[in-house]
Amino acid sequence: MEVLISAGAFLPPTTALGAGLYSISVYGGLAVFSGLMLYDTQKVMKKAELTPANSYPPFDPINA
DSSP, X not given: XXXXXHHHHHSOTTSHHHHHHHHHHHHHHHHHHHHHXXXXXXXXXXXXXXXXXXXXXXXXXXXX
């Protein structure tokens, strides 16, 4: 992975290889970010479902 990151600094995105490396970094980052966002959302939703309605302190999804 280190080779792809350092090669992107030397290859402009106008070449075929540079455009490929650019696409991998952009769409790979988008996929990783989306996956983490979905994971965190599911974790908060699961905690909200398992917490009783009258618990103390009440469940706060914003700070969770």
